[in-house]
Amino acid sequence: MISWRDSIMKKITKIWKKILLAVVALIIVILLAVTLFGNMALKVGIEKGATSALNVGVKVGRINLSILRGTLAIGNLQVDNPPGYEHPRLLELGKGKVAVSIGSLLSDTVRIKEIRLDGIEFVLEQKGMSNNVQDIINSISSREKEEKEAKVPAEPSGKKLYIDELEITNVTVKAKLLPVPGKADTVTLKLAPIRMNDLGKDGAMDMAKLSSKILLAIAQGVAQQGAGILPKDLTATMDSTLDKAFELTGTATEKGKEAIEKGKDLGKEISEGLKGLFKPKEEDK
Numbered sequence: 001m002i003s004w005r006d007s008i009m010k011k012i013t014k015i016w017k018k019i020l021l022a023v024v025a026l027i028i029v030i031l032l033a034v035t036l037f038g039n040m041a042l043k044v045g046i047e048k049g050a051t052s053a054l055n056v057g058v059k060v061g062r063i064n065l066s067i068l069r070g071t072l073a074i075g076n077l078q079v080d081n082p083p084g085y086e087h088p089r090l091l092e093l094g095k096g097k098v099a100v101s102i103g104s105l106l107s108d109t110v111r112i113k114e115i116r117l118d119g120i121e122f123v124l125e126q127k128g129m130s131n132n133v134q135d136i137i138n139s140i141s142s143r144e145k146e147e148k149e150a151k152v153p154a155e156p157s158g159k160k161l162y163i164d165e166l167e168i169t170n171v172t173v174k175a176k177l178l179p180v181p182g183k184a185d186t187v188t189l190k191l192a193p194i195r196m197n198d199l200g201k202d203g204a205m206d207m208a209k210l211s212s213k214i215l216l217a218i219a220q221g222v223a224q225q226g227a228g229i230l231p232k233d234l235t236a237t238m239d240s241t242l243d244k245a246f247e248l249t250g251t252a253t254e255k256g257k258e259a260i261e262k263g264k265d266l267g268k269e270i271s272e273g274l275k276g277l278f279k280p281k282e283e284d285k
Contacts, residue, residue, distance in 0.1 A: 094119025
């Protein structure tokens with residue numbers, strides 16, 4: 001025969017089981033909600049920041065934030081060409097992976113352990129005496145110049161970022177040149193990996209500046225590795241434009257510095273390390 005104490009204990013056990021199930025269900029709902037709205041917020045933040053920096057449309061096809069793993073996966077990121085060019089895209093990213101310290105998402109500075117961008121298709125297209133990459137670099141330079149000349153320095157448009165390591169690999173460049181009799185009008189280049197470390201030390205970087213620095217790093221790789229392959233006037237113009245952009249943004253590759261110091265041809269150097277770049281702050285609400 002079951003005693004009244006046993007009966008009470010059974011009832012208490014059932015109550016606790018129901019409470020535990022309710023708590024577990026609530027946690028699952030919260031995680032799903034955070035992931036869903038986190039994905040949407042991150043997607044909008046990346047698109048907004050990059051569009052602002054490059055002054056062309058930027059779209060993210062898919063994004064997946066894993067709270068438990070502390071990772072962010074990005075796929076089908078597309079950067080549009082400036083108006084007036086035949087090819088619709090300047091850049092397309094196959095896949096990207098970000099490892100982030102989840103606890104830092106609630107702080108002013110987000111700590112990112114690593115960013116891996118792999119499988120980028122980059123289109124360099126000539127138009128008259130200019131090209132699409134130069135147009136965007138000029139846009140970045142104008143933005144930086146306005147900020148430097150402003151009486152009140154521009155505040156980061158999103159959360160600040162500190163990035164331990166960023167690596168860009170498998171960049172394929174398709175250079176669409178002006179037609180010349182007897183010569184191919186499309187040249188394909190494969191860039192060496194671009195690596196950056198300890199980005200965001202000054203605390204002034206946002207997603208917009210991160211986007212512009214990545215674009216400048218790839219553009220410098222194109223100018224350097226395209227020397228002797230691409231038309232000389234094209235690479236020379238890009239070098240000149242990049243020099244002005246680096247002067248305004250305060251960044252330059254270590255390889256580029258070494259080449260200048262030793263008087264070497266920049267075209268023989270491989271871009272392997274932009275240092276001292278970025279940092280974001282939370283996106284505007």
